[in-house]
Amino acid sequence: METTEGLDSQRQAELESALEKILKVIDTVSITTEEFKIIEKKIGENFSEKKKKEEKKEEDKDTEILEKKKLKRSNIVDLDGIKKLKSEIKKSAQVALFANESGIVFITDKGSRYVSLNPSALITTEITLDALKPLFQLDTPYVVYGYKKLLKSGIDPKNIKCDIFIGNYLLTNHTKEEFEDLVMDRDGEILKTQSEILKERSIKKMNLEEMHEFLEARAKFLYRSGDKFLEELKADKLKKIYNIEMDLVKVLYKMEEEGILIDLDYFKEYQAELAVKLDEIIPQIKAEVKKGVEHNLNMMELTEGEIRESLLQLGKLNYKKKSEYTVYEQKIEEADLEELLNNQLVFNIASPKQLGIVLFQLMKLSKVKKESVGVEVLEVLRDRDGEMIAENILEYRKLAKLQSTYVEALPKLIDENSRLHTTFNQTGTATGRLSSSNPNLQNIPVKTPEGIKIRQGFVAKDGYKLLAIDYSQIELRVLAEISKDETLILAYEQDKDLHDLTARKLFSLSEDEEVSREKRSLAKIVNFSIIYGKTAFGLSSELKISLGEAKEYISRYFSQYPGVKALETKIIEEAKHDGFVRTLYDRKRTIDGINSSNKNIVKQAERMAVNSVIQGTAADILKIVMVELNKKLEGREDIKMNLQVHDELIFEVKEEKIKEYAKLIKNIMETTVKLDHVKLKANVAMGYNWSEAK
């Protein structure tokens, strides 16, 4: 039971509970270690024998089905049949392909062909992907679902006619669509979904026929849908953005494969550092709780009974098992006050519920918002009441977040070369942005000094440096471009600091007056609110000002940038009329709720509409530029593109070439996409790690 590798948690739990039962029985007999070993051996033998029998049965079943139904044997391609399939594909006007780990179904003009990649599935010769390579080098157009996924599993058709995965995303803008939903949506054909099948038999145990059926149904859908999708894309002005997305697939694939190097030793060190800091904070927090409780006792604001009651509540949350809780209950009832405060004050700081009990029942802090212990509440307790514990809890949360989300998680995901390979999801956002997961490398901390330390762990390999180039205020420039607001355009023409300018506008400062740091940062927040379509309410709570003041800032902003106001009105009108909005490159986003009878929903939809156009256009630009960069840099070993973080691209570049490449890439980023009214500007940074490259 020590070794748990390779077992998922559910299976592990099952095994553990089984073992528990076994041990209980053994307990009643009281046996020696020697005897136990014998039993162990016996169990092992029986177990493996039983398993063998089961497997044999499965095989027999497969054979039976194969024999009985003479399962379209001609459709199953074996090693000898690959040549035949090749010529069939060659003659075919198009091919559709659907694959998973177990097999591939090809649909040609002649019909369905199944290649099993699952060695246990009764195919005499195991077919490797290598053997299939000739099939993918043909000119015949392939209709596929998820080209990047195919690339990842080693399938790379030369001529992709249509990727339904991408096409569907652009047409419907659905981000979490399952293939099954898509088919039912389009055809009304009810497929047995993967999850339904899994309920009956695990995918590994799916027999040949079931697997064939499963893959074939999907491939057939692709076969009949390719042309339809392409027509729809064209009819909906989405062909241009579709081509960009299709070109991008391979770029993303290469970036994922390349990965980014992390310094494992550094992470280990930082992990230890964080652990020490957390270890220091925890006792501090507990000491403050103890102090608070003692104070309350002395002031007769808290009774011993109340303390015991609160501790029991905590115990209920801490000890899930009844038996453990009963022991704890006993302890709490019997222990004296000294013991309670010194040893039984156990709670989980990360649990809002437990923290609530501690802060408001035991320490009797004044409630700000019920028993909520969110950031705002803790900040009030810290700033208004001077509660040290609030500051410490905030600090604890920050460190715990860094530790669990980054410092502990990232090293677990490296390959044998210490490189991290994220997955860029191309269909994961409503606006057209990419998202990144496993790990998410688009949310690596950057704001706080502690967070920046994480970036230091992202490094370049020997002889190389990281090159990070980001667009300067791309969304505001996009806003200037599509609003054609004269003030904004002029500001960028003169290369002015836009947050500075907005501060001057909001506070009616003259040219020669200095803009204070506070005013600039306030203006910056207001600028972002406009891009994000933030409400006056949101702005007021972020700036900690009154709703009236926030409204005042927003209305001043609009009067100073009338073009922006006009643009928002125009976008909202379009959304109301069409039910969708488009980016500069015609990417669509459907806006649900824009014509709702609920005022709040309408307001939210309006903000969505405005934000989508700006955010989406910026996303389009990045994608276009990434494709262009890939063309220029393809095949070069002295530079690789590693990451995209919405408005920033990160490369690993040979040290002696870095200045040359910095210049080249900056230029490509600034000139590939030409806007009519503003120039795009990119900032270059470089260094041995990601925090230096800033």
Added chain:
DNA sequence: CGGTCACGC
């Protein structure tokens, strides 16, 4: 498995 929180742009 949904809610809360925290990280990014």
Added chain:
DNA sequence: GCGTGACCG
């Protein structure tokens, strides 16, 4: 506004 992920109950 748009994301991913950790943690809790």
